Amino acid sequence: MLDTQALLWFILDDPRLSLKACNSIADSAGMIFISPASLWEIAIKISLGKYTLPTPFNAFWEEQMLANGFTLLPIAVSHAARVIEMPFHHRDPFDRLIIAQALEEGIPVVSTDTAFDLYGVERLW
Helix, strand or coil: CECHHHHHHHHCCCCCCCHHHHHHHHCCCCCEEECHHHHHHHHHHHHCCCCCCCCCHHHHHHHHHHHHCEEECCCCHHHHHHHHHCCCCCCCHHHHHHHHHHHHHCCCEECCCHHHHHHCCCEEC
């Protein structure tokens, strides 16, 4: 699963994405999950004027999901329930949901954020 920053850096071919992270995404055999929380976070940043996309939001993400073989991981009740149990090492609600999804599904997260480590998430960077 990609956190929001890793998702954007991968799509934008940003050199801040580590080589290990980039390779793990490329070698994933098309099993890279994206949380709706990331799309929601990006949409909020666009609405606040902090970020822009080159094409309309829907078209951009449909194209990126298909082109990169990303899979949207729906938010399940178990993911929301997991958030309740989590200590507040991290206060960002988007990241907390991504962490909860990763923990519930037993999947690693590509993220530069070391606070993810406090939850026992397998973090790739």
